[in-house]
Amino acid sequence: MTQLEEVIGYAFRDPLLYEIALTHSSYYNENRGASPGYNERLEFLGDSVLGFLTADHLFHTYRKKTEGELTRMRAALVCESSLAEAAREIGLHAAVKLGRGEEMGGGRNRPSLLADAMEALLAAVFLDGGMSAARTLAEKFLLNEKDYLPTDYKTTLQELLQREPARQYAYRLADASGPDHAKVFTVEILIEGELAGSGSGASKKEAEQAAACMALEWLEERG
Numbered sequence: 001m002t003q004l005e006e007v008i009g010y011a012f013r014d015p016l017l018y019e020i021a022l023t024h025s026s027y028y029n030e031n032r033g034a035s036p037g038y039n040e041r042l043e044f045l046g047d048s049v050l051g052f053l054t055a056d057h058l059f060h061t062y063r064k065k066t067e068g069e070l071t072r073m074r075a076a077l078v079c080e081s082s083l084a085e086a087a088r089e090i091g092l093h094a095a096v097k098l099g100r101g102e103e104m105g106g107g108r109n110r111p112s113l114l115a116d117a118m119e120a121l122l123a124a125v126f127l128d129g130g131m132s133a134a135r136t137l138a139e140k141f142l143l144n145e146k147d148y149l150p151t152d153y154k155t156t157l158q159e160l161l162q163r164e165p166a167r168q169y170a171y172r173l174a175d176a177s178g179p180d181h182a183k184v185f186t187v188e189i190l191i192e193g194e195l196a197g198s199g200s201g202a203s204k205k206e207a208e209q210a211a212a213c214m215a216l217e218w219l220e221e222r223g
Helices: 003-008 015-021 025-030 040-061 067-077 080-090 100-104 111-141 153-161 204-222
Strands: 169-177 184-191 194-201
Touching (some): 015 111, 025 100, 040 067, 040 111, 067 153, 067 204, 153 204, 184 204
Antiparallel strands (some): 184 194
């Protein structure tokens, strides 16, 4: 077993799957003859596998949470920062294969790259050992928060939207009413020009958090 396999507690039957999961496209492009493939397709599959496992885990673990609360918990658990943290925890940042340019550009510590590699590894485990093996990996390193409900909805939303850089969003102040000592602010958030959420609070920051919370639910409903 490799050091990474020992850490995650899973030995691959198919070494090619394992190698592809650890190979970034930059390495593949520089070493086509020496590399069987790269991990972007596995990342695509891993995203869906993780989404299902997270939803199933939260549904059965938090039986009194509402749909909205479960949606926000799932968004926080599978966000880029959470995946990147798990990747560092298991040493994936040291094991992934990068091209020279990506290496010199600090790719080994880039959260988006690490998050993608984590999803690819989960997909490889799923293909190699089935859903049970993937569930064990996810529950050990990704779904181990206790009663976790994020309060920084703005950061969670930002990290989700950053996965699609072309997706533009903006907050706007819709209203500010009441006396100076008890003013209420209402903020709206637009995603690609559509109203995705609105929220009110005693400060603009509080209102933005409430709007971001609604936007996370809006995104979830749209799939």
